[in-house]
Amino acid sequence: MAINFPTSPSTNDTHTTSGGTTYLWDGTSWKAQGTTSQYTLPTASSTVLGGIKIGSRLTISSGVLEADVQGGTTVFTGLTDTPSSLTAGKWLKVNAGGTAIEETDPPSAQGLSPRGTASGTSASLAAGASGNLDINGVAKSYGILKITTSSAAWVTLYTSQTARTNDTSRAATTDPVPGSGVVAEVITSGDTTQIISPMLCGYNDESTPVTTVYAKVRNETISATTITVTLTFVPLEA
Numbered sequence: 001m002a003i004n005f006p007t008s009p010s011t012n013d014t015h016t017t018s019g020g021t022t023y024l025w026d027g028t029s030w031k032a033q034g035t036t037s038q039y040t041l042p043t044a045s046s047t048v049l050g051g052i053k054i055g056s057r058l059t060i061s062s063g064v065l066e067a068d069v070q071g072g073t074t075v076f077t078g079l080t081d082t083p084s085s086l087t088a089g090k091w092l093k094v095n096a097g098g099t100a101i102e103e104t105d106p107p108s109a110q111g112l113s114p115r116g117t118a119s120g121t122s123a124s125l126a127a128g129a130s131g132n133l134d135i136n137g138v139a140k141s142y143g144i145l146k147i148t149t150s151s152a153a154w155v156t157l158y159t160s161q162t163a164r165t166n167d168t169s170r171a172a173t174t175d176p177v178p179g180s181g182v183v184a185e186v187i188t189s190g191d192t193t194q195i196i197s198p199m200l201c202g203y204n205d206e207s208t209p210v211t212t213v214y215a216k217v218r219n220e221t222i223s224a225t226t227i228t229v230t231l232t233f234v235p236l237e238a
Helices: 161-166
Strands: 015-016 022-025 031-032 058-063 064-067 092-095 101-104 116-121 130-135 141-149 153-158 182-187 194-201 213-219 228-237
Touching: 022 161, 022 194, 064 228, 116 130, 130 228, 141 153, 141 182, 182 194, 194 228, 213 228
Parallel strands: none
Antiparallel strands: 015 022, 022 031, 058 064, 092 101, 116 228, 130 213, 141 194, 141 228, 153 182, 153 213
């Protein structure tokens, strides 16, 4: 409720309210005397509305609090543990120390390889004669899809040179012994392609595997000729 102060007070005049508070006229205004009740502003928290102090990187102007612009980067390459630049087509990986990101080449075809062909041509073989033939550039492990011959031939594929040598005397009418290293064999009647269905898996079984398929070729024509054998395959192991 309003306080009715005396009109035209003189300096040092006092006025006591009905509530017991005494005021002193200092020539300009009435000032409360003695002890009065005080309000203490609590410290602000997540649950209490209260006062705060302005700390570093904060600015208050005309009662408006603002955050100063912070340092740092807004781009990936500006970080301290990332490449300083990016190269098109590269992948990112964690470095060997597990402390940063670095660029690396992507895996070949993302782990999948397309089918391909590889060929080899024998020396001139007399009718009914056999010869060895190495077909290079296949894969250490592979899936055979087709076998093509340029002339009528009996073609046998092996896992190793030793397996080929051990199979020298076997007749075409005799099946190979299981586990003897024979991958596949076909007998063709001319320039033709034998489809292998389903796909047949083979591999190089040398002590240090290579991408060569070892073959034996017998000329099934009536005259001497060279024979080209072409494999259509899917690489399974580089």
